[in-house]
Amino acid sequence: xxxxxxxxxxxxxxxQSPASPQNKIPADKSEKMQKVMAMLANTQEVxxxxxxxxxxxxxxxxxxxxxxxxxxxxxxxxxxxxxCEDCREEYKILESIVQSAT
Amino acid sequence: xxxxxxxxxxxxxxxxGDQQAQALEDLxxxxxxxxxxxxxxRIAPNSPESEALTEEVVQETLMRVLEYLDTFEGRSxxxxxxxxxxxxxxLTELRRVRWREVPLPExxxxxxxxxxxxxxxDSQASPEEQVSRAEMMxxxxxxxxxxxxxxxxxxxxxxxxxFPLEEAAQRLGTNRNTLYKLMHDARLRLKKxxxxxxxxxxxVLSVFEQSGK
Numbered sequence: 047x048x049x050x051x052x053x054x055x056x057x058x059x060x061x062q063s064p065a066s067p068q069n070k071i072p073a074d075k076s077e078k079m080q081k082v083m084a085m086l087a088n089t090q091e092v093x094x095x096x097x098x099x100x101x102x103x104x105x106x107x108x109x110x111x112x113x114x115x116x117x118x119x120x121x122x123x124x125x126x127x128x129x130c131e132d133c134r135e136e137y138k139i140l141e142s143i144v145q146s147a148t
Numbered sequence: 149x150x151x152x153x154x155x156x157x158x159x160x161x162x163x164x165g166d167q168q169a170q171a172l173e174d175l176x177x178x179x180x181x182x183x184x185x186x187x188x189x190r191i192a193p194n195s196p197e198s199e200a201l202t203e204e205v206v207q208e209t210l211m212r213v214l215e216y217l218d219t220f221e222g223r224s225x226x227x228x229x230x231x232x233x234x235x236x237x238x239l240t241e242l243r244r245v246r247w248r249e250v251p252l253p254e255x256x257x258x259x260x261x262x263x264x265x266x267x268x269x270d271s272q273a274s275p276e277e278q279v280s281r282a283e284m285m286x287x288x289x290x291x292x293x294x295x296x297x298x299x300x301x302x303x304x305x306x307x308x309x310x311f312p313l314e315e316a317a318q319r320l321g322t323n324r325n326t327l328y329k330l331m332h333d334a335r336l337r338l339k340k341x342x343x344x345x346x347x348x349x350x351x352v353l354s355v356f357e358q359s360g361k
Contacts, residue, residue, distance in 0.1 A: 079356050
């Protein structure tokens, strides 16, 4: 039952007959579902972890600053940054610092 | 002097004595130039909180640079490597401060929560679209319940609520790297289960993207 409650909270799904007015999905729950599905669509069998990305983030940022096509050269890093908001936030700050120094 | 080569940075920081002290002082100045990019928009610049955080992050960064100096492989500028360490230290602290008062999303759902669900504004989707969305929501919820562990569900709830991975990890008694792996496993399980049921994430997505809100 607890598991079910968790999921109900996640997407606020409630058992209703299909035709009832309560069947309408609130926009924020719909957005969360879309967010989950967008993440699933971008999920790869093999992905780098945050630590693996952190290990080469400085190199990746400098390559990007030089105008190199990092999404082609280091696609797994790019994929992780697309998936992980924490790493993406750190990448963007480091990018700003490197750009300001050039 | 901040025009050292990578080799000079490493040599000076390893040297000890005045040579190391000067290198640390120079590195400190470089880190201080980068930190405003991390702090901007997150806490008020030039505030007491900002000054305290800056000093804490600089100290922590210099310690980590010395601790991990042997791991620097020279694949980037030494200063970029040091900035990377400073940015991680700053963001870790900023996230902790920003989210410390925010509890992890409650796992229990009471009757009041159900009521507020029904009162939320509705989208402009047609009745037919509403039915298919509800059916799809039910189907995906069932899959999530059957495929994910309780910890995976808790993490997913937190992340969907906007928690940084790092902060969610700490609350769940793990670390960011491990939680990313846990969530990767969760995403893979859900994706494969959808495939087994003849669905792709994009198909599910399309159900919720139909018409305006």
